[in-house]
Amino acid sequence: MRESRTKALRFTHIHLENWRNFAEAEVDLQRRAFLxxxxxxxxxxxxxxxxxLRDIVSVGGGFQKAVLKRGGVSSLRAxxxxxxxxxxxxVRLGDEEDASAWEYELRFTQDNLRRxxxxxxxxxxxxxxxxxxxxxxxxxxxERLTQTYLEQVYANQEFREVANFFSSVRYLHIVPQLVRExxxxxxxxxxxxxxxxxxxxxxTPEKTKNARLRRIQDALRVAVPQLDELKLWRDPxxxxxxxxxYVHWRAQGAWQTEDQFSDGxxxxxxxxxxxxDGTGPLLLEExxxxxxxxxxxxxxxxxxxxxRRSGRxxxxxxxxxxLLQDGGIALxxxxxxxxxxxxxxxxxxxxxxxxxxxxxxxLSLAEAVVPKTRPEKVQQLTLFGDL
Numbered sequence: 522m523r524e525s526r527t528k529a530l531r532f533t534h535i536h537l538e539n540w541r542n543f544a545e546a547e548v549d550l551q552r553r554a555f556l557x558x559x560x561x562x563x564x565x566x567x568x569x570x571x572x573x574l575r576d577i578v579s580v581g582g583g584f585q586k587a588v589l590k591r592g593g594v595s596s597l598r599a600x601x602x603x604x605x606x607x608x609x610x611x612v613r614l615g616d617e618e619d620a621s622a623w624e625y626e627l628r629f630t631q632d633n634l635r636r637x638x639x640x641x642x643x644x645x646x647x648x649x650x651x652x653x654x655x656x657x658x659x660x661x662x663x664e665r666l667t668q669t670y671l672e673q674v675y676a677n678q679e680f681r682e683v684a685n686f687f688s689s690v691r692y693l694h695i696v697p698q699l700v701r702e703x704x705x706x707x708x709x710x711x712x713x714x715x716x717x718x719x720x721x722x723x724x725t726p727e728k729t730k731n732a733r734l735r736r737i738q739d740a741l742r743v744a745v746p747q748l749d750e751l752k753l754w755r756d757p758x759x760x761x762x763x764x765x766x767y768v769h770w771r772a773q774g775a776w777q778t779e780d781q782f783s784d785g786x787x788x789x790x791x792x793x794x795x796x797x798d799g800t801g802p803l804l805l806e807e808x809x810x811x812x813x814x815x816x817x818x819x820x821x822x823x824x825x826x827x828x829r830r831s832g833r834x835x836x837x838x839x840x841x842x843x844l845l846q847d848g849g850i851a852l853x854x855x856x857x858x859x860x861x862x863x864x865x866x867x868x869x870x871x872x873x874x875x876x877x878x879x880x881x882x883x884l885s886l887a888e889a890v891v892p893k894t895r896p897e898k899v900q901q902l903t904l905f906g907d908l
Contacts, residue, residue, distance in 0.1 A: 529832030530686050532571065532802060533620040538609035539602035541566035544864030547611075549620075551854050552828060553821075555845065556838040558858030559894050563865040564838035567858065568692070568804045570610055571836070572713075574625075575690040577672050584629075584669045585637055594631035601864040605630065607640050614686060622647060623683050627669065639666040644680045651679050689801025693718075695791035697784040697811070715791060719779065722753055722794065723761035737793045744816045745786055763790075785811040792820075796827055802834040809841035821847040840894070845887035852876070855890055 536547035542563030556564045569591070576587035591597050597608055611626040628641040644652040652670060659665045670676040677684050695715040702716070709717040722730060730753070738751040750766035763779040765786075779787065788811050795803065809817040821844060824835045839845070845855070852871035859866050870876050870890055879889035 528616045528618065529800070529834075530614055530616055530622070530682075531832075531834035532612055532836075533615040534613035535570065536609065536611040536626075537567075537570060539599040539606045540570055540608055540610060541597060541599055542858075542860070542865040543567070543867070544599050544601040546865065546867045548856060548867045548869065549853075550834075550836070551851070552832070552834050553824065553850075553854050554836045555821075555850065555855045556836065556858060557840070557845070557855060557890055557894050558865070559860065559896055562858040562860045562894075564858060565806060567867065568806065568836060568838060571690050571802065571804055572692050573610065574612070574687045575692075577627075577669055578684045578688045583672045584627075584639070585667060588629070588637040593635060594629070594637055595635075599864055601862070614683065619647070623680070625671070625680075625683055627671075636667060639669065642669055642671070644671075644683065646680065686801065689799060690804065691795060691799045691801055692804040693791055693795040694806045695788045697782075697787040700787050700791075701780045701782075715787075718791060718794075719753070719761040719763060722763075723755065725798075733794065733797045736797065737790060740793055741786070741790065744789055744813070745783075748786070783811070785813070785816075788812065789816070796824065800831055800833055802836065805835065805837045807839055807841075808837060809839060809844055814841075814843040817841050817843040818846055820844055821850055825849060842887040842891050845890060846885060850886055852880075852886070855886065857890065857893060859893070 531552055532550050534547065534549050537543040538545050542561075543566070556567060558564055573587050573591070576582045576590060577584050588594060588597065594608065598606065607628045607630050609626065609628045611624070613621050614623040614625070615621050624643075624645040626641065626643040627639070629637055629639050632638045639654060642652065642654040643650065654670065655666060671680075671684050671687075674681075692713045693715065694713055695718065697715075699712070699714055699716045700718050709720075711717070711721070722734075725733070734751055734753065738748075741748050741751065747767045748765050749768045752764045752766075753761060754764060755761050763782070764776050765778075765782065766776050782790075788808075792805070792808050795805075808820055824837075827833060828835065837844075853869045855870040856867055857870055857873070859868070870886075873893075876889045876893075880886065
């Protein structure tokens with residue numbers, strides 16, 4: 522069991538050029554990472570780079586759809602980028618024994634018809650190059666450069682492990698209103714915001730689904746003491762619903778469906794489910810939203826326990842001091858995003874001497890890091906009422 526954990530593949534490094542907020546940024550990645558930074562610094566766009574790689578290899582996806590889904594090359598290209606600059610996403614994959622087992626790079630732009638066009642695609646394994654494009658066949662037919670080899674089963678045999686790893690990336694950012702919407706599942710599959718969340722639960726094999734719901738039920742009882750039982754059922758139309766039994770003065774308690782659950786209950790339920798669903802990298806945005814600060818404080822420990830069992834990588838964006846209060850978070854697990862005139866930089870907290878000094882002086886990690894995310898002129902918001 523220990524061997525499978527240490528050899529679980531993960532992202533060990535990412536390099537971005539002209540990707541949304543990032544004119545040029547690169548950073549090593551640990552098995553767990555907390556992204557902190559001011560509003561609009563690029564935390565979501567940083568996570569989106571990993572989702573982009575997943576979309577390239579997903580069923581029904583591909584390079585063209587992955588780019589167009591994000592508004593096209595012009596929308597993806599950083600505002601700080603020079604005109605017609607290439608967009609570059611380069612990642613290294615590895616484990617605890619070999620941090621550079623694989624390297625994948627995609628460099629792209631757009632043609633005169635505004636179609637995404639590959640400028641370079643490269644794959645290396647343990648330093649040995651397996652693929653470099655454009656190749657001679659691409660030179661003969663430039664249309665080939667509208668697709669990656671990564672997404673093509675007949676072309677990716679030598680590095681299919683990379684494609685399979687990218688496809689395992691999981692992202693969920695529950696929007697409670699979407700979960701409550703009766704027709705939420707119509708036409709949606711794997712919606713990252715929870716539109717088909719209950720359909721995903723319902724379509725899980727019965728044994729696995731029931732085991733997970735039992736674990737989630739036990740965990741929810743801690744945060745929502747009145748919740749005694751949790752079940753999934755389908756109405757006469759076939760639409761899935763969650764039912765929760767809440768204990769009160771009546772001997773039999775009372776049942777409520779998801780449309781009556783609080784935002785916090787739905788978000789925590791989604792967080793617990795996605796933590797149990799899959800083994801690939803898990804991307805979470807602000808899991809603290811709608812949750813009590815005392816619940817938020819234990820989220821890092823929860824994922825640490827999951828990682829000890831599965832080795833799963835977790836990348837989390839957050840604004841929460843409570844989430845960073847956990848004493849088990851290492852300095853190189855915190856990535857600080859700082860906007861600048863030439864785009865946002867990404868650096869581990871361990872690279873800041875002042876943060877180290879504050880920690881040595883007795884401050885907590887949250888007290889040392891969070892002030893660096895504070896907007897310089899935030900106090901001027903108090904003048905809004907005088908305008």
